[in-house]
Amino acid sequence: QNGTCQYNASTRAATCSKYVELPYADEAALKDAVANIGPISVAIDATQPTFFLYRSGVYDDPRCTQEVNHAVLVIGYGTLNDKDYWLVKNSWGVRFGDEGYIRMSRNHANHCGIASYASYPLI
Template sequence: MELLRCIAVLVTLVAVMGHPDPTLDQHWQLWKKAHGKEYRHQTSEDVAALLTGLRIPYGHNQTSTYRRRGGAPDAMDWREKGCVTEVKNQGACGACWAFSAVGALEAQLKLKTGKLVSLSAQNLVDCSMMYGNKGCGGGFMTRAFQYIIDNNGIDSEESYPYMAQNGTCHYNVSTRAATCSKYVELPYADEAALKDAVANVGPVSVAIDATQPTFFLYRSGVYDDPRCTQEVNHGVLVVGYGTLNEKDFWLVKNR
């Protein structure tokens, strides 16, 4: 099996509603009603903490070794190239970091082998705690990549399905679906480097601020909330970029 590269970046995406919605409280109550009784008595802050889960390593001071290729097109969408698996349901488990990591590797697997395979986020939830991840209590994408490298593989979603809860590690090398030889971090908050990487390498793991209620109420269009901060708490996957109505955007897979 060929070793695959993964690429990760810690960026802040200031991304969706030009001005606060005066009916936001009403929309939030409708969201909770639509998404089940487990959220009924929770605030937007409670739900954000439950449905995100990024844990940036203490003292994380990355030195980027990424070399830009250049020649990025005006728009890119890796879904059109068959490199993006279906959106998953994270459930009440802070495993965003795991879904972000497997998404980047899934694309590299497709580019190397021609096969699009959903990889196991649960494998990372259960087995990478020695690397500083906390399972459903949160984690970080680079720690997930390092586990896959040292473990010499990761299971598929089919062989190690997602349970939305912490479990006992039962990785099985006989059902290994992918490997990873290295990962590369991009310069912090460098959107030009991010565009270059997305265009020339593939989908990229990133971190965003998902604390605003508008993030959970998003349905379509370009998400752009001016209250977005540089305090990131959620791992997602950038699968493309483009421009809509003269507004540049990042195309993001959320889980």
């Protein structure tokens, strides 16, 4: 849009001084960071139709690869029906998945590359 930028530095809530990258494909490090830091940015393979169509349960598609193409936010983890999962917030709105969230398989060989490129900002 044309016009004057409305950004005002004096009203910003925080400044990111740098960011921390977690060890590549280390799900234990990701779990520790989620528990002790908070939400963690990650990249995943979101190419499978089953990802787009997810509604409930723990997402675990064997066709999912380590080639990542989509950024999401890991906000928690848990276990559902004996399946470990990452609780992931997507950016596609509440019509995606379970009100905008997906439970992705955890402790399953870095499923969909979820722990490959994990990072968080230092404020």
